[in-house]
Amino acid sequence: MNHRLLPLVCLLSVAAAKADEPAATVSPAPARPPSSAESREKWHAATKGTNLALGREVTFSRLPNYRLTADENDARDLTSGQLSRRDNDQIWFSRDAVGWTTADQEVTLLVDLGASEPIGRVAIRFLGGKPQPILPFPSQIRVGLSEDGEHFVEAAALRKVTEGESELALQHPDRYFFREENGTVHTDTFTFDLQRRARYVAITASSASGFLFTDQLAVIRSDAPCAGLDGLKAVRILTRGLAISPKGDDLVLTNIPTPQYFQITDARRVIPAKERKRFLFDLPAGVRFIGPAGVTIHEKEDQPGRWIVEESEDARPLRRAFGPFFFSLKEGAELGENARATFTADTDDSAQNALTVPVRTVTIPAVDLPPGLEVSLGWFNEKDQYLYPDFLKHFRKLGFNIISTFPRTQSEPEAREKQKAFVKEARSQGYRVLYNESAFHEMLKRWGKQEELFNQVNGKKGRYPCPTYTGTVYGKEMERIRQHALDIRPDFVFFDIELW
Numbered sequence: 048m049n050h051r052l053l054p055l056v057c058l059l060s061v062a063a064a065k066a067d068e069p070a071a072t073v074s075p076a077p078a079r080p081p082s083s084a085e086s087r088e089k090w091h092a093a094t095k096g097t098n099l100a101l102g103r104e105v106t107f108s109r110l111p112n113y114r115l116t117a118d119e120n121d122a123r124d125l126t127s128g129q130l131s132r133r134d135n136d137q138i139w140f141s142r143d144a145v146g147w148t149t150a151d152q153e154v155t156l157l158v159d160l161g162a163s164e165p166i167g168r169v170a171i172r173f174l175g176g177k178p179q180p181i182l183p184f185p186s187q188i189r190v191g192l193s194e195d196g197e198h199f200v201e202a203a204a205l206r207k208v209t210e211g212e213s214e215l216a217l218q219h220p221d222r223y224f225f226r227e228e229n230g231t232v233h234t235d236t237f238t239f240d241l242q243r244r245a246r247y248v249a250i251t252a253s254s255a256s257g258f259l260f261t262d263q264l265a266v267i268r269s270d271a272p273c274a275g276l277d278g279l280k281a282v283r284i285l286t287r288g289l290a291i292s293p294k295g296d297d298l299v300l301t302n303i304p305t306p307q308y309f310q311i312t313d314a315r316r317v318i319p320a321k322e323r324k325r326f327l328f329d330l331p332a333g334v335r336f337i338g339p340a341g342v343t344i345h346e347k348e349d350q351p352g353r354w355i356v357e358e359s360e361d362a363r364p365l366r367r368a369f370g371p372f373f374f375s376l377k378e379g380a381e382l383g384e385n386a387r388a389t390f391t392a393d394t395d396d397s398a399q400n401a402l403t404v405p406v407r408t409v410t411i412p413a414v415d416l417p418p419g420l421e422v423s424l425g426w427f428n429e430k431d432q433y434l435y436p437d438f439l440k441h442f443r444k445l446g447f448n449i450i451s452t453f454p455r456t457q458s459e460p461e462a463r464e465k466q467k468a469f470v471k472e473a474r475s476q477g478y479r480v481l482y483n484e485s486a487f488h489e490m491l492k493r494w495g496k497q498e499e500l501f502n503q504v505n506g507k508k509g510r511y512p513c514p515t516y517t518g519t520v521y522g523k524e525m526e527r528i529r530q531h532a533l534d535i536r537p538d539f540v541f542f543d544i545e546l547w
Contacts, residue, residue, distance in 0.1 A: 167269030333380025
């Protein structure tokens with residue numbers, strides 16, 4: 048049995064922004080988070096002039112639900128003209144702020160100005176800084192405008208970047224922002240210079256943790272002539288009903304099954320009890336797809352290309368995101384240049400949320416590996432491999448000749464037998480086998496009450512297993528690993544030791 052340590056290569060790709068995207072302005076991040084007084088002064092400076100949103104009611108796509116901020120005044124708290132009474136920036140404790148725990152799939156705040164108005168600037172304050180890990184700044188913020196409240200365009204958009212990407216925020220402050228989040232609470236003002244005329248203003252934001260807090264927004268009148276909404280990209284703004292959309296701007300089909308995840312946005316005020324959600328997928332002829340666990344799919348006999356996607360009766364309810372669906376093009380099928388797919392939630396109040404996206408086809412050429420080159424995805428677990436249609440057939444086309452296994456996660460006899468059968472079939476097709484192990488993590492998980500295996504710090508028990516420990520528990524762990532190796536006879540063993 049060969050024991051080799053396989054290198055892990057991480058690739059980071061940053062998509063270039065298009066020059067014609069709408070503009071937003073945010074000041075570069077200061078060297079240190081500003082004080083609460085400085086944050087408030089920044090808000091007042093950004094909102095000088097006539098606030099068109101003052102006193103107007105805000106409509107939310109998701110009702111605010113954080114218990115320490117939610118009350119009957121939420122719809123007007125953000126347009127009162129007064130920042131939170133809590134002047135230390137800890138607005139998640141304040142009833143005059145608004146908060147969500149469900150913002151990982153976007154929240155929209157919609158303001159009707161009552162008439163078409165010249166909008167110079169939109170401003171909103173958001174909490175961040177990670178005073179707790181669940182309290183980051185938003186992942187992205189978008190501003191949509193509309194004249195009729197139904198058809199919106201994107202007027203501005205910002206995406207948060209990491210410290211390693213912070214140069215993007217300096218080069219393109221109209222598209223990206225970076226904020227130091229070192230544990231110091233900070234409620235910051237985000238401003239968007241628009242110079243557009245519209246009646247409806249929609250601010251959409253999302254948070255990686257799901258937690259999102261704000262205490263004030265403003266729409267400042269422009270004293271200069273403003274353009275209309277022509278030329279801006281149409282966007283879907285959800286304020287009611289149920290919606291489903293793929294995670295991407297289009298649907299990509301290839302010559303192998305291509306995974307695609309979908310997200311669900313539920314802006315309904317009342318959700319029926321024990322509801323089985325139903326969606327309509329209108330796909331071009333020639334498209335084949337397989338649904339994930341928890342849903343049933345079937346094509347309507349009288350409407351070829353219209354597929355019903357429904358929650359299974361005994362499955363866990365679909366909440367926010369699900370997948371993957373695997374899409375591919377049937378053999379011999381061709382799509383026209385203007386092929387489209389439409390995704391709709393099948394409820395009475397959701398027709399306006401239908402989303403139509405382009406369908407693209409891409410041919411993935413088979414990879415012919417040079418002799419001696421061994422390629423694997425070391426963290427591709429059995430569950431995902433089993434889920435992928437005709438996995439062994441297509442995995443080789445993508446340039447892989449090693450499958451990975453995780454014997455430590457296959458605790459039940461049935462799972463172990465399934466793994467053995469999978470490994471046997473893979474070998475029959477010419478694959479080699481990698482055994483992924485995390486010995487010290489497993490030792491800590493299984494034997495964490497045994498003080499003998501821990502390191503010593505100043506004569507006291509430390510937090511981690513000692514890397515030189517070879518006592519009784521070590522022997523038991525080596526026997527466990529030996530048994531796993533006998534089960535699958537791996538060609539490679541990958542030891543993860545990131546515990547330190």
